[in-house]
Amino acid sequence: MKSAPAAGFSLVELAITILVLGIVFAFGIPAFSNLSGSYNLKGTTENIAAQLRLAREKAIATGITQNLWFKKSKCQGGDYCIDNGGSGDPQWNLPNGITYKNGTGFQDNYRMTKDGRSLDSGMIIVQDRRGNRDTVSVQISGLVIN
Amino acid sequence: MLRFSAPRSERGTSLAELMVALVVLSIGLLAVAQLFPAGSRGQVQDRMLTAASYYAQEKIEGFVNVPWSDTKLDVGRHPASGTENLGAWQRYYDVAIHDPPLDN
Numbered sequence: 026m027k028s029a030p031a032a033g034f035s036l037v038e039l040a041i042t043i044l045v046l047g048i049v050f051a052f053g054i055p056a057f058s059n060l061s062g063s064y065n066l067k068g069t070t071e072n073i074a075a076q077l078r079l080a081r082e083k084a085i086a087t088g089i090t091q092n093l094w095f096k097k098s099k100c101q102g103g104d105y106c107i108d109n110g111g112s113g114d115p116q117w118n119l120p121n122g123i124t125y126k127n128g129t130g131f132q133d134n135y136r137m138t139k140d141g142r143s144l145d146s147g148m149i150i151v152q153d154r155r156g157n158r159d160t161v162s163v164q165i166s167g168l169v170i171n
Numbered sequence: 172m173l174r175f176s177a178p179r180s181e182r183g184t185s186l187a188e189l190m191v192a193l194v195v196l197s198i199g200l201l202a203v204a205q206l207f208p209a210g211s212r213g214q215v216q217d218r219m220l221t222a223a224s225y226y227a228q229e230k231i232e233g234f235v236n237v238p239w240s241d242t243k244l245d246v247g248r249h250p251a252s253g254t255e256n257l258g259a260w261q262r263y264y265d266v267a268i269h270d271p272p273l274d275n
Contacts, residue, residue, distance in 0.1 A: 141232060166232070167232075
């Protein structure tokens with residue numbers, strides 16, 4: 026029995042399909058990259074705020090002032106760290122593409138004391154490659170808002 | 172030139188059918204797309220709410236070393252009128268006397 030000849034796509038049909046696909050990706054990929062970038066920035070401030078709050082709790086629990094630095098030159102390799110003069114002090118890195126933005130109100134050192142207060146108040150400002158910014162603010166009362 | 176014609180039983184979908192299918196699909200996609208702004212709005216609202224609870228907690232912690240005789244703990248609303256302005260947030264607190272026995 027003779028089967029019907031198989032008719033495939035023509036080159037023009039294939040070209041149109043690829044063109045449409047290309048247009049969809051041209052809009053889709055930057056949009057997705059924007060979205061994931063903004064989540065990255067948000068996540069960075071969440072992490073910083075969490076470390077500040079944890080340091081405050083630790084200062085209250087142990088009675089030892091916790092000294093946080095948001096300056097690379099003050100941390101052994103990390104972007105931000107706790108420096109209590111010990112050797113096992115923790116340090117963390119900012120995600121790829123996220124940097125500090127030094128501006129008015131930027132404060133790179135916070136000392137959390139045993140009474141739950143911070144000796145320093147100010148903001149930590151971070152920005153991504155596109156220049157989008159997000160901040161964490163620390164108040165004298167020890168309140169950390171992000 | 173060689174021309175193939177498919178037998179009657181193997182005809183594909185017509186353009187009109189394809190267009191109708193695309194319209195139906197895009198209506199569905201648009202409905203799903205509405206969820207994204209709604210989710211983003213909810214996220215901002217929840218962030219504000221979280222920050223508000225931190226502000227409330229801050230106020231409570233501030234009373235730890237305040238003696239009962241302090242005017243900050245006078246019965247009534249503090250401040251008596253208006254609110255404390257905290258940027259995007261407004262704060263006030265009420266002091267009330269609960270009749271004994273208390274739950275705890």
